[in-house]
Amino acid sequence: xxxxxxxxxxxxxxxxxxxxxxxxxxxxxxxxxxxxxxxxxxxxxxxxxxxxxxxxxxxxxxxxxxxxxxxxxxxxxxxxxxxxxxxxxxxxxxxxxxxxxxxxxxxxxxxxxxxxxxxxxxxxxxxxxxxxxxxxxxxxxxxxxxxxxxxxxxxxxxxxxxxxxxxxxxxxxxxxxxxxxxxxxxxxxxxxxxxxxxxxxxxxxxxxxxxxxxxxxxxxxxxxxxxxxxxxxxxxxxxxxxxxxxxxxxxxxxxxxxxxxxxxxxxxxxxxxxxxxxxxxxxxxxxxxxxxxxxxxxxxxxxxxxxxxxxxxxxxxxxxxxxxxxxxxxxxxxxxxxxxxxxxxxxxxxxxxxxxxxxxxxxxxxxxxxxxxxxxxxxxxxxxxxxxxxxxxxxxxxxxxxxxxxxxxxxx
Numbered sequence: 001x002x003x004x005x006x007x008x009x010x011x012x013x014x015x016x017x018x019x020x021x022x023x024x025x026x027x028x029x030x031x032x033x034x035x036x037x038x039x040x041x042x043x044x045x046x047x048x049x050x051x052x053x054x055x056x057x058x059x060x061x062x063x064x065x066x067x068x069x070x071x072x073x074x075x076x077x078x079x080x081x082x083x084x085x086x087x088x089x090x091x092x093x094x095x096x097x098x099x100x101x102x103x104x105x106x107x108x109x110x111x112x113x114x115x116x117x118x119x120x121x122x123x124x125x126x127x128x129x130x131x132x133x134x135x136x137x138x139x140x141x142x143x144x145x146x147x148x149x150x151x152x153x154x155x156x157x158x159x160x161x162x163x164x165x166x167x168x169x170x171x172x173x174x175x176x177x178x179x180x181x182x183x184x185x186x187x188x189x190x191x192x193x194x195x196x197x198x199x200x201x202x203x204x205x206x207x208x209x210x211x212x213x214x215x216x217x218x219x220x221x222x223x224x225x226x227x228x229x230x231x232x233x234x235x236x237x238x239x240x241x242x243x244x245x246x247x248x249x250x251x252x253x254x255x256x257x258x259x260x261x262x263x264x265x266x267x268x269x270x271x272x273x274x275x276x277x278x279x280x281x282x283x284x285x286x287x288x289x290x291x292x293x294x295x296x297x298x299x300x301x302x303x304x305x306x307x308x309x310x311x312x313x314x315x316x317x318x319x320x321x322x323x324x325x326x327x328x329x330x331x332x333x334x335x336x337x338x339x340x341x342x343x344x345x346x347x348x349x350x351x352x353x354x355x356x357x358x359x360x361x362x363x364x365x366x367x368x369x370x371x372x373x374x375x376x377x378x379x380x381x382x383x384x385x386x387x388x389x390x391x392x393x394x395x396x397x398x399x400x401x402x403x404x405x406x407x408x409x410x411x412x
Contacts, residue, residue, distance in 0.1 A: 005021060015036055018034075020032075059112055086128035138290050165188045194257070218239060263276075
């Protein structure tokens with residue numbers, strides 16, 4: 001770690017803290033994640049899910065693990081530096097994103113997620129806080145601490161992902177879920193990008209299911225028999241709700257966006273699309289991707305789109321996009337459209353008042369001053385991630401370089 005100087009703390013989590021650092025060799029800014037538990041061997045380090053997954057993933061929309069260091073039984077991950085996460089980007093907005101910006105953010109997230117799934121992993125904790133940004137122009141998926149291999153065998157833990165982005169099969173305590181739980185979370189994030197408010201801000205697991213029912217309507221037993229089996233196993237009786245119109249809740253979204261969100265937010269995980277990038281939402285003549293990808297395409301930058309369908313032009317011209325963000329239209333009162341057929345094991349949430357609904361959105365309250373746009377920082381290219389074990393230097397120096405899937409081990 002003597003090759004890095006630390007500048008300030010960026011965050012603190014359950015398993016580790018993140019510090020902003022600088023390489024003394026190159027001057028490059030990095031994010032240093034220091035794990036809280038101690039590691040007494042390299043085998044322990046190599047068995048971490050974050051290492052197993054990230055050493056195999058090299059993509060423009062996946063955060064880059066540059067180096068792993070074990071020193072005095074402490075483990076450090078050296079990541080490329082990104083200045084903020086998607087939650088912070090949304091929180092600081094004073095006006096809604098134009099749809100072209102939402103489209104490009106979603107394109108990058110789905111590109112990264114498709115790459116992760118293609119290489120045999122699913123994330124399990126997709127949420128705005130785990131999507132790192134350099135402004136809205138560049139987005140990367142991060143925090144693979146809960147990632148699992150798609151081919152791995154259940155049972156899995158039922159407590160994954162933040163509650164607001166948790167798929168219904170996980171809320172109903174399934175232990176055999178798979179990659180479609182990531183697609184559900186992406187649908188929730190997409191809706192939040194349009195409204196700057198979470199779509200299902202439940203105060204508990206049961207309350208989250210209620211909020212999903214208020215928006216999507218109660219699923220029919222024939223549409224999702226596995227869901228009814230899970231509900232029966234936990235003594236949960238479905239509330240009777242009629243679906244709300246997503247277009248009413250997200251009025252600034254185009255019909256193509258509504259169609260994609262509707263398909264991502266399917267009750268039955270088998271009905272969620274595996275290839276969302278094929279949707280017409282992404283085929284409107286707009287240059288999409290990272291700033292580097294857009295530059296290589298030789299097309300206009302984001303916001304200078306020439307080919308826009310009339311409907312999307314109308315949506316972008318609506319004054320709503322210039323107003324301060326407001327919570328999406330609430331579903332109809334529960335006494336009209338959503339009443340439980342019998343009491344649940346847990347106390348059923350009362351119909352939401354305007355005040356309580358506003359309180360449930362407290363994570364996103366208070367628009368703040370929006371800084372002047374900054375140019376995206378372009379990080380210098382560096383070597384592929386490698387591992388340095390300081391504890392073995394007295395005997396032997398071991399350097400492990402990850403080359404995609406097959407690591408080479410050099411000992412001298």
